[in-house]
Amino acid sequence: MDKTKLKSFSLSNYLKIPQVQDYLTKEQKWNIRVVGSVLPFKVNEYVVNELINWEQVPDDPIFTLTFPQKGMLKPDDFKRISNALYKGIQKEELNLLVHNIRMELNPHPAGQVAHNVPEIDGLAVSGLQHKYRETLLFFPSHGQTCHAYCTFCFRWPQFVGDHNLKFALSETNTLHRYIRHHKEITDILITGGDPMIMATQRLKSYIEPLLSVQFSHLQTIRIGTKALGYWPYRFTTDPDANELLKLFDKVVAAGKHLSIMAHFSHYRELQTPAVKEAIQRIRNTGAEIRTQSPVMRHINDDAKIWLKMWKTQVKLGCIPYYMFIARDTGAQHFFSIPLVQAQEIFKKAYQSVSGIARTVRGPSMSTDPGKIQILGTTKIRDDKVFVLRFLQGRNPEWVQQPFFARFDPAAIWFDDLKPAFGKSKFFFEEDETDLLSNFMAS
Numbered sequence: 001m002d003k004t005k006l007k008s009f010s011l012s013n014y015l016k017i018p019q020v021q022d023y024l025t026k027e028q029k030w031n032i033r034v035v036g037s038v039l040p041f042k043v044n045e046y047v048v049n050e051l052i053n054w055e056q057v058p059d060d061p062i063f064t065l066t067f068p069q070k071g072m073l074k075p076d077d078f079k080r081i082s083n084a085l086y087k088g089i090q091k092e093e094l095n096l097l098v099h100n101i102r103m104e105l106n107p108h109p110a111g112q113v114a115h116n117v118p119e120i121d122g123l124a125v126s127g128l129q130h131k132y133r134e135t136l137l138f139f140p141s142h143g144q145t146c147h148a149y150c151t152f153c154f155r156w157p158q159f160v161g162d163h164n165l166k167f168a169l170s171e172t173n174t175l176h177r178y179i180r181h182h183k184e185i186t187d188i189l190i191t192g193g194d195p196m197i198m199a200t201q202r203l204k205s206y207i208e209p210l211l212s213v214q215f216s217h218l219q220t221i222r223i224g225t226k227a228l229g230y231w232p233y234r235f236t237t238d239p240d241a242n243e244l245l246k247l248f249d250k251v252v253a254a255g256k257h258l259s260i261m262a263h264f265s266h267y268r269e270l271q272t273p274a275v276k277e278a279i280q281r282i283r284n285t286g287a288e289i290r291t292q293s294p295v296m297r298h299i300n301d302d303a304k305i306w307l308k309m310w311k312t313q314v315k316l317g318c319i320p321y322y323m324f325i326a327r328d329t330g331a332q333h334f335f336s337i338p339l340v341q342a343q344e345i346f347k348k349a350y351q352s353v354s355g356i357a358r359t360v361r362g363p364s365m366s367t368d369p370g371k372i373q374i375l376g377t378t379k380i381r382d383d384k385v386f387v388l389r390f391l392q393g394r395n396p397e398w399v400q401q402p403f404f405a406r407f408d409p410a411a412i413w414f415d416d417l418k419p420a421f422g423k424s425k426f427f428f429e430e431d432e433t434d435l436l437s438n439f440m441a442s
């Protein structure tokens with residue numbers, strides 16, 4: 001494998017992967033084609049050669065993380081696409097069928113497109129999202145793809161070519177102007193897709209200006225990335241890897257906190273020599289690495305996996321940050337586990353690590369009103385309840401207030417929960433309209 005050249009595979013050439021030919025049955029190969037027509041599919045040589053244990057396929061967690069599986073489509077949808085492909089229907093007809101199925105997979109959970117998009121001079125700025133007062137999300141237009149795709153990705157619509165579903169921004173100016181005018185912003189989170197897909201030069205053009213005195217209110221620059229998991233050579237042997245690390249040096253030297261928000265779903269992603277070297281090189285710049293992942297059936301729905309993952313991360317100098325719940329989009333039916341089980345997994349793993357790894361928070365649901373953590377279950381008088389709280393809220397006053405939902409062993413997402421004690425609304429729903437309009441006006 002050539003470490004200096006990223007070679008990736010998708011629906012058009014996956015049959016050329018030697019392991020696909022050696023280890024997969026005819027049916028499995030067909031399933032990839034069917035499901036990959038609806039959900040995004042891309043892997044690369046590093047994932048194929050160094051992360052997936054092909055002896056364990058199809059149960060291998062990294063295989064499930066990156067290769068489409070039959071169960072990711074609902075049986076009816078699978079049958080419709082499979083029949084259509086088998087019959088070789090016209091391209092337009094197939095596209096329409098695929099489009100209709102995608103529209104039923106809730107492509108924009110938590111109102112991502114309609115809400116939270118800020119304005120400058122009354123014009124909506126499409127590559128920014130400003131939902132939580134302190135933190136601005138920035139989606140650079142060239143960072144809206146990844147080195148490989150996760151089969152559970154909630155950003156899947158932007159990878160499958162539905163261009164009107166994308167939200168991206170090309171103007172560096174707009175970004176900088178927005179931050180200059182919003183002194184309440186202390187954090188920018190550059191995200192995607194994966195911003196680390198961009199050339200260092202481009203990343204520099206966004207980041208370097210932020211180091212000047214006009215942006216002294218900006219304290220933290222975060223970069224959300226899966227590159228450590230899917231292409232650690234981005235930080236080691238890529239042609240502009242050294243230049244990238246120099247940029248990190250510069251950010252730190254300017255007195256900003258630089259945090260790489262690294263997405264790892266399984267400890268195996270932390271075991272290769274390449275990822276260890278990449279982590280070391282990033283840490284040497286003075287940047288921190290914080291880690292996050294959703295908890296997913298078939299991939300990491302086991303406390304032992306999280307325990308080992310957090311321990312390995314801490315050993316390598318990373319800071320565990322978030323455990324998320326599978327969002328209500330795409331193949332959620334395949335990946336989701338009951339909230340109660342997610343909390344059990346979190347609790348068990350958390351109980352077995354030292355305080356150094358207890359920086360992690362979760363399990364958390366990213367909902368329209370905010371990030372809601374499941375603290376646990378308990379009984380209050382005769383009512384069994386979930387204890388919840390906001391880790392992050394559209395209204396900052398909601399944060400850290402415990403609240404209760406009726407216990408439901410089957411609930412997999414916040415929408416499944418009802419307020420406890422026979423109430424009709426959660427506390428933040430009662431005053432939502434008033435508070436929201438105040439917040440937006442402020």
Ligand SMILES: *Cc1c(COP(=O)(O)O)cnc(C)c1O
Nearest residue numbers: 129131132135137189366391392
């Ligand atoms: C998670 C998230 C952030 C960052 O929140 P922190 O609690 O500061 O990590 C910012 N914006 C959005 C929309 C988010 O979902």
Ligand code: SF4
Nearest residue numbers: 146149150153193226
């Ligand atoms: S790396 Fe992140 S954005 Fe990219 S496919 Fe995976 S979950 Fe989605």
